[in-house]
Amino acid sequence: MKQLVKIALIIALIFSAASIATPQAQAATTTTLNAIKQGQYTVPIQFLTDGTSKSSVMNTYVNPTAKLVVKNGKQYVQITLKNSDWITGLKVNTNGKLTKPKTISTNKKKKEKVVQFEAKDITTKLNAWVKVDAAKYNYHHKYNVQIKFDSKNVKNKSGKKVTIKKPKTTKR
Ligand code: HEM
Numbered sequence: 001m002k003q004l005v006k007i008a009l010i011i012a013l014i015f016s017a018a019s020i021a022t023p024q025a026q027a028a029t030t031t032t033l034n035a036i037k038q039g040q041y042t043v044p045i046q047f048l049t050d051g052t053s054k055s056s057v058m059n060t061y062v063n064p065t066a067k068l069v070v071k072n073g074k075q076y077v078q079i080t081l082k083n084s085d086w087i088t089g090l091k092v093n094t095n096g097k098l099t100k101p102k103t104i105s106t107n108k109k110k111k112e113k114v115v116q117f118e119a120k121d122i123t124t125k126l127n128a129w130v131k132v133d134a135a136k137y138n139y140h141h142k143y144n145v146q147i148k149f150d151s152k153n154v155k156n157k158s159g160k161k162v163t164i165k166k167p168k169t170t171k172r
Helices: 002-021 057-061
Strands: 029-032 039-049 065-071 074-081 087-094 097-099 102-107 112-118 126-134 139-149 168-171
Touching: 039 057, 039 074, 087 112, 097 126
Parallel strands: none
Antiparallel strands: 029 168, 039 065, 039 139, 065 074, 074 112, 087 097, 087 126, 102 112, 126 139
């Protein structure tokens, strides 16, 4: 009997050592886009006060309709910022970290700027951060906000509604 216990212990030891020596392969997570065709669409957006479902003051300073661009298997959102010279910092959570969007165009006369960021999933809210410096009003603030997309009202160029599904997350 004692012998049996010994053997069992040795086997257990071998197995635990093996599992330490060969760590399990990390499961990589890839996200596949939903199958909307390459092209340009519109999507209504709303900025929310941090941690709430309330409309943020920031909506005064953005165009409520954003452009959704699907290109080379990627999905981008373009937002028009108004009074953009006051918006001295902006970061949006793309791919899990707050990232500065790319400036696509600037209209100095209108004080507008179009910025673009990648958004893999527009059926969910995205965290964002904004820095505002309106020297004229001695208004200097930094805020966290969330961006909510009205993904049920995405329209193509001819104004036809397009169905947006939550992208599938697959493990490989
Ligand atoms: C000089 C112009 C501005 C004035 C006078 C102003 C005024 C205010 C006031 C009074 C609040 C407090 C409101 C509340 O908590 O209910 C507030 C909050 C806020 N403001 Fe401004 N603001 C200005 C510019 C901007 C700009 C340009 C942005 C961003 C693009 C911005 C984004 C926010 C955000 C995110 C909050 C936090 C509360 C929320 O999300 O609604 N503000 N602002």
